[in-house]
Amino acid sequence: MSGRLVVLGLGPGAPGMLTPDATDALAQATDLVGYVTYLNRVAVRAGQVRHASDNRVELDRARLALGLAEQGRDVAVVSGGDPGVFAMASAMFEAIEVGPAAWRALDVTVLPGITAMLAAAARLGAPLGHDFCAISLSDNLKPWPVVLRRLTAAASAGFVIALYNARSRARPEQLGAALAELRGILASTTLVVFATAIGRPDESIEITTLAAADPALADMRTLVLIGSPETRLIARVGARPWLYTPRGVAA
Amino acid sequence: MSGRLVVLGLGPGAPGMLTPDATDALAQATDLVGYVTYLNRVAVRAGQVRHASDNRVELDRARLALGLAEQGRDVAVVSGGDPGVFAMASAMFEAIEVGPAAWRALDVTVLPGITAMLAAAARLGAPLGHDFCAISLSDNLKPWPVVLRRLTAAASAGFVIALYNARSRARPEQLGAALAELRGILASTTLVVFATAIGRPDESIEITTLAAADPALADMRTLVLIGSPETRLIARVGARPWLYTPRGVAA
Numbered sequence: 001m002s003g004r005l006v007v008l009g010l011g012p013g014a015p016g017m018l019t020p021d022a023t024d025a026l027a028q029a030t031d032l033v034g035y036v037t038y039l040n041r042v043a044v045r046a047g048q049v050r051h052a053s054d055n056r057v058e059l060d061r062a063r064l065a066l067g068l069a070e071q072g073r074d075v076a077v078v079s080g081g082d083p084g085v086f087a088m089a090s091a092m093f094e095a096i097e098v099g100p101a102a103w104r105a106l107d108v109t110v111l112p113g114i115t116a117m118l119a120a121a122a123r124l125g126a127p128l129g130h131d132f133c134a135i136s137l138s139d140n141l142k143p144w145p146v147v148l149r150r151l152t153a154a155a156s157a158g159f160v161i162a163l164y165n166a167r168s169r170a171r172p173e174q175l176g177a178a179l180a181e182l183r184g185i186l187a188s189t190t191l192v193v194f195a196t197a198i199g200r201p202d203e204s205i206e207i208t209t210l211a212a213a214d215p216a217l218a219d220m221r222t223l224v225l226i227g228s229p230e231t232r233l234i235a236r237v238g239a240r241p242w243l244y245t246p247r248g249v250a251a
Numbered sequence: 252m253s254g255r256l257v258v259l260g261l262g263p264g265a266p267g268m269l270t271p272d273a274t275d276a277l278a279q280a281t282d283l284v285g286y287v288t289y290l291n292r293v294a295v296r297a298g299q300v301r302h303a304s305d306n307r308v309e310l311d312r313a314r315l316a317l318g319l320a321e322q323g324r325d326v327a328v329v330s331g332g333d334p335g336v337f338a339m340a341s342a343m344f345e346a347i348e349v350g351p352a353a354w355r356a357l358d359v360t361v362l363p364g365i366t367a368m369l370a371a372a373a374r375l376g377a378p379l380g381h382d383f384c385a386i387s388l389s390d391n392l393k394p395w396p397v398v399l400r401r402l403t404a405a406a407s408a409g410f411v412i413a414l415y416n417a418r419s420r421a422r423p424e425q426l427g428a429a430l431a432e433l434r435g436i437l438a439s440t441t442l443v444v445f446a447t448a449i450g451r452p453d454e455s456i457e458i459t460t461l462a463a464a465d466p467a468l469a470d471m472r473t474l475v476l477i478g479s480p481e482t483r484l485i486a487r488v489g490a491r492p493w494l495y496t497p498r499g500v501a502a
Binding site for chain 2: 011014015016017018019020021024058082083084085086089090091092093094096097104105108110111112113114115118119121122123125126127128129130131132133134135136141142143146149150152153154156157158159232234235236237242244245246247248249251
């Protein structure tokens with residue numbers, strides 16, 4: 001008898017941004033599997049088994065979850081944000097693809113969540129109001145020249161760019177290199193935002209320009225947004241300006 | 252005395268994907284402002300005033316909402332999906348920017364939602380598992396050559412592409428032209444998905460290839476996903492295959 005596997009996203013961390021579907025799946029699960037930082041955001045329920053793991057062991061975590069579901073457990077794999085955006089869902093299907101045939105017969109559900117760029121954008125105004133892209137700056141699983149090529153393509157074509165995995169202790173240099181690349185393409189006045197821990201008590205937002213952007217403002221909790229040539233500020237008295245990208249592009 | 256303005260997203264339409272923050276804002280509002288199709292998805296509360304408008308009058312709708320908030324009302328502007336992704340939030344800030352100074356002093360909050368590409372991706376597996384972009388195919392507010400340039404840039408650089416506003420009765424031709432452009436860049440076997448009315452009772456999903464993709468499968472409820480060269484299917488017995496994009500790109 002096989003169980004059930006739900007891959008869900010907690011959103012940014014605030015309870016008000018967790019979907020009811022994810023809340024239900026968390027309540028129903030016999031087993032929770034996830035990176036310890038995300039599992040720590042979920043209330044403990046008596047009788048529920050927690051399988052916490054370190055960062056960067058996504059495939060091991062996926063196989064553990066699939067094995068538990070195969071044994072008949074009701075498993076929730078817990079991601080931050082949206083599980084399909086630089087999170088656990090892809091690793092899960094990578095594991096299924098090369099795993100035992102029985103895993104393809106499992107009842108697998110992915111539940112979407114509020115990913116970091118949507119949460120950050122909402123706090124700022126509407127910077128994703130026009131065409132945009134999401135790029136992971138991590139070169140753990142793709143060559144750095146591919147990252148640079150995508151940055152160049154996106155900036156040259158006028159996309160707003162959301163940078164995930166912009167900076168970590170293990171990869172302190174990529175963000176500086178990415179900003180240097182973008183300075184060769186975009187105006188120095190292009191708006192850049194460092195949005196850190198959005199929706200959590202330690203939330204912070206820094207709005208700056210491409211010329212002034214300091215990579216040290218980012219850590220592994222930071223989503224970096226690069227505006228398009230159309231992205232602009234609306235000044236306010238005594239409050240942070242709103243940042244938005246108009247719906248249109250002039251001919 | 253000024254009121255409050257919340258711009259919120261209903262997500263795809265299923266109650267299980269509506270955030271608690273949005274639910275609370277809908278309950279608290281004295282006035283709901285929105286496109287009639289979205290307002291019809293919100294339960295009626297006694298005493299709450301509904302201001303329904305037609306599609307494509309976003310600035311008028313924004314100004315109505317801002318005027319109501321200025322008069323002290325507690326206004327919820329209702330979008331589908333996420334309000335910041337090809338929805339009402341940008342129009343709201345466009346109206347504020349050119350409106351009376353008093354509008355900049357209003358208490359404005361944007362609440363994120365599950366945008367169509369996240370909901371569609373979750374149903375399919377994990378097609379947004381690597382770098383991706385979102386492009387509106389509408390040329391109502393941007394020149395068509397800009398759309399083509401962005402499609403070319405995104406496809407050439409290996410992004411998965413989510414097409415919003417892919418097709419409507421007023422714009423039946425753009426999607427075919429976009430697919431023709433992409434056929435000049437991507438392999439004919441590139442996976443293409445037509446995801447229609449995801450999360451609603453009339454939900455449908457068609458998985459096909461770039462060579463076979465028929466624009467007639469799309470209407471104004473359809474999100475079209477174009478895979479990257481890495482996007483792949485996992486076959487299943489007696490069930491729709493899973494679609495996912497691996498986390499890595501080979502050197």
